[in-house]
Amino acid sequence: MDGPAISLSILNHQRRETLRQCLERGVSQDHPAFEVLVVDNASTDGSDAMVGADFPAVRLIRMPRNVGCAARNAGVEAAHGRIVVTLDNDVLLEGPDALRRIEALFATQPGLACANFRILDGEGRLSRRDWCHPRELSAASEPFPTDYVLEGACAFRRDAFLASGGYWEPLFLGHEGLDLALRLINAGSDLLYWPGVSVRHLVSAEARPSSRIYYTFTRNSIWIALRNHRVGAAVLAVAKDMVLMGVSSLRAGELGSFLRGAVDGINGIRTALATRQSLEAATYRRLRELRREAPGFVAKARRHLVERPI
Numbered sequence: 001m002d003g004p005a006i007s008l009s010i011l012n013h014q015r016r017e018t019l020r021q022c023l024e025r026g027v028s029q030d031h032p033a034f035e036v037l038v039v040d041n042a043s044t045d046g047s048d049a050m051v052g053a054d055f056p057a058v059r060l061i062r063m064p065r066n067v068g069c070a071a072r073n074a075g076v077e078a079a080h081g082r083i084v085v086t087l088d089n090d091v092l093l094e095g096p097d098a099l100r101r102i103e104a105l106f107a108t109q110p111g112l113a114c115a116n117f118r119i120l121d122g123e124g125r126l127s128r129r130d131w132c133h134p135r136e137l138s139a140a141s142e143p144f145p146t147d148y149v150l151e152g153a154c155a156f157r158r159d160a161f162l163a164s165g166g167y168w169e170p171l172f173l174g175h176e177g178l179d180l181a182l183r184l185i186n187a188g189s190d191l192l193y194w195p196g197v198s199v200r201h202l203v204s205a206e207a208r209p210s211s212r213i214y215y216t217f218t219r220n221s222i223w224i225a226l227r228n229h230r231v232g233a234a235v236l237a238v239a240k241d242m243v244l245m246g247v248s249s250l251r252a253g254e255l256g257s258f259l260r261g262a263v264d265g266i267n268g269i270r271t272a273l274a275t276r277q278s279l280e281a282a283t284y285r286r287l288r289e290l291r292r293e294a295p296g297f298v299a300k301a302r303r304h305l306v307e308r309p310i
Contacts, residue, residue, distance in 0.1 A: 003081070004034050004080050006099050007085065009037045010037065010039070010087050011089060013040070013066055016043070023036065023038070029098060036059070037075055038061065039061045041063050041065075041066040041068070042066045067169055067172075069171055069173060073169075082158055082159075083156070083157060083158065086152060086153075086156065091199045091200070091201050091202075092202065093199055094198040094200060095198070112190045112191075114154050114184060115192045116133070116146060116148065116154045116192065117154060117195075117197045117198060118140060119200075119201050120201065122200065122201070122203065130150065143193060145290055147178075147291060149181040149184070149191065160184065165183065172216060179224045182224075185283055186279050210254060210257075214252065215257040217245055218242070221237070223272040224237075225238045226272040227275055228276075245261075246258055
């Protein structure tokens with residue numbers, strides 16, 4: 001074999017010791033031909049020095065500034081494997097044979113562009129906060145086609161990822177996986193929720209403050225709708241997202257973040273429209289089929305209002 005069959009690309013910003021745990025799981029994988037990369041988003045906590053000193057076999061890519069989700073593009077572009085596993089620095093692979101199983105999955109499904117892993121919380125339970133698929137959480141034990149990309153806990157067929165253009169840098173953080181998923185589906189690729197590999201998500205409030213989430217999710221929902229949807233579908237998508245985000249932000253005491261996100265989303269309309277690629281009619285039919293078992297709008301609103309904020 002001329003090069004690695006599969007690559008593991010880890011996105012890092014700060015959180016040096018959590019990155020260490022992620023790398024320890026990654027480099028110990030039982031696979032005959034794989035590589036590990038770290039894409040560092042301009043950390044200032046010595047993360048890059050730790051990688052060089054303690055993991056000399058790991059390839060380090062230093063970004064000149066924190067570019068958010070676009071740094072994942074740099075990892076996939078630099079990877080040598082045909083399959084690229086993308087993890088965030090606080091996501092740990094479960095099991096030493098995870099890469100073997102991922103490679104075997106893609107070998108059996110030539111149309112598969114992305115496989116999303118089962119995400120556990122720090123206690124080893126299924127993570128509700130990371131569940132973005134068009135089915136109830138009770139479906140998590142079996143694989144099924146999905147309409148979402150879980151950015152920091154999935155694997156891509158490298159060629160399909162690059163052909164899609166990857167993540168759109170202005171989004172920075174928040175629903176960037178939905179934007180990419182729509183473009184992959186529009187290109188005819190398959191996306192899969194696949195519990196054959198589990199990961200553990202060590203969530204940090206410091207690394208992802210809630211105010212930023214309410215701001216970017218609101219702003220990005222507007223841009224994603226305009227970049228991908230036809231006029232009627234875009235209006236409907238924005239209306240639904242604004243209701244859900246408004247309810248969630250009000251409950252969390254983050255109404256100001258929501259309003260700033262809405263204003264900046266409107267101000268960025270021209271930028272979003274400049275990259276517009278409207279979905280095909282066949283893609284809408286496919287999305288309807290994928291979402292046939294998804295919770296309805298009322299159920300989603302109730303969850304945001306009653307159960308928990310985002």
